[in-house]
Amino acid sequence: MENKRWRAHAEPSKYPPLANQRYYCVLVQYVETVSTGAMTDFVRSLDGGAVARKHFNFRLADADTSLALTGYGKNGISPVAMTQALPVIMCAAITKLQPPVFWLGAGHVDYKLALPVQTFVDATGCMVADISVCS
16 A cells, blocks of 8 residues: 655654555455555554644555565565565454464465464564455
8 A cells, every 4th residue: 555645754763663654565355445544543543643644645556666565466466575675554354364364465366375364463563453344
């Protein structure tokens, strides 16, 4: 996801490392969609709301940007071994799956990787937030 209204701030050191990023890798179930309002609220909470809401407008990053950031093409993007380190946000609904295993992109549209949810969260240090709604 790209914050289309992102702007660099004069004092970047005053923001926590995961706050005020232009790009985030977002994991959401196929049966849900990202609530950009909830995502904005969550990302703003990372720095205590220091950046005004008007500076956020989350949208899908275009295919070329996604490829440059992750090294993966459309419909094959994986949060594992990305070209650039991006903050990862996992939708909280994924943590409630039973059994607690989820599938994610594995670098190609036809490849998927199954992982235990908690193992992924522990290994990546990803953030978990309630940022999705049922489609």
